[in-house]
Amino acid sequence: MTRTAALLESIPRGEQLKRDGVIIRTWDLRKTYVMGGQEIHAVAGIDLEIKRGEYVAIMGPSGSGKSTLMNIIGCLDTPTAGEYYLNGNLASDMKDDALARIRNQEIGFVFQTFNLLARTDALHNVELPLVYAGIPRKEREAKATIALRAVDLEQRIHHKPNELSGGQRQRVAIARALVNNPSLLLADEPTGALDTATGNEIMALFQRLNEQGNTILLVTHEHDIAMRAKRIVYLRDGLVERDEPVK
Numbered sequence: 001m002t003r004t005a006a007l008l009e010s011i012p013r014g015e016q017l018k019r020d021g022v023i024i025r026t027w028d029l030r031k032t033y034v035m036g037g038q039e040i041h042a043v044a045g046i047d048l049e050i051k052r053g054e055y056v057a058i059m060g061p062s063g064s065g066k067s068t069l070m071n072i073i074g075c076l077d078t079p080t081a082g083e084y085y086l087n088g089n090l091a092s093d094m095k096d097d098a099l100a101r102i103r104n105q106e107i108g109f110v111f112q113t114f115n116l117l118a119r120t121d122a123l124h125n126v127e128l129p130l131v132y133a134g135i136p137r138k139e140r141e142a143k144a145t146i147a148l149r150a151v152d153l154e155q156r157i158h159h160k161p162n163e164l165s166g167g168q169r170q171r172v173a174i175a176r177a178l179v180n181n182p183s184l185l186l187a188d189e190p191t192g193a194l195d196t197a198t199g200n201e202i203m204a205l206f207q208r209l210n211e212q213g214n215t216i217l218l219v220t221h222e223h224d225i226a227m228r229a230k231r232i233v234y235l236r237d238g239l240v241e242r243d244e245p246v247k
Helices: 003-010 013-019 066-073 096-106 122-132 137-150 166-178 196-211
Strands: 022-035 038-051 055-059 081-086 107-111 184-188 216-219 231-236 239-245
Touching: 013 022, 013 081, 022 066, 038 066, 038 239, 055 066, 055 196, 066 081, 066 184, 066 216, 096 107, 107 166, 122 137, 122 166, 137 166, 166 184, 166 196, 184 196, 196 216
Parallel strands: 055 216, 055 231, 107 184, 184 216
Antiparallel strands: 022 038, 022 081, 231 239
């Protein structure tokens, strides 16, 4: 073994992944549920690597495992077996408290249903992750305003969700996802509740955010939405069927 190889081997796996710019790395990832006495292999052994700055869509039919995989990657669930590293951290071995911390520090979530607080204006909706992180009020307001500016909503910061269009509400949700400067933006069917024109606007925003350096993982069942990414991972029966760049 050469001196360089020995040195590389001595570096902890998580640290080496981080040095290599790897945000997501799974090895033989599995999730098994027992239902009615039967084992359901929702994720059946997935190896996946996503590097910083990538824009990846995950697709697959119902029951393919994409929702389960998303929950594990989002640190909302833990695998039955295998390893999952998120930005150099071995998330697959973490307990609930540690998973909650890493979710808030490393991941920005965008959901189909927006998940905004109805009685709270856009600014305070965007501030929420910073509240959980214990950031002082003035700093929270400044960061939330910058995030809303990034999604072209600075003029609507004091409007409540019922005073905003569907597209504007999703922009608020995206600003909230960005406010902690996460390693990963995780979007689950982000255009599912929007009309086609508004969905196209949101996808154009994701493209712009990716061009600015944000790492985006998009889960969708819509092929035209997935084609807006730069790489598509197709799942079937809990396994990666294909992993290919968008042409």
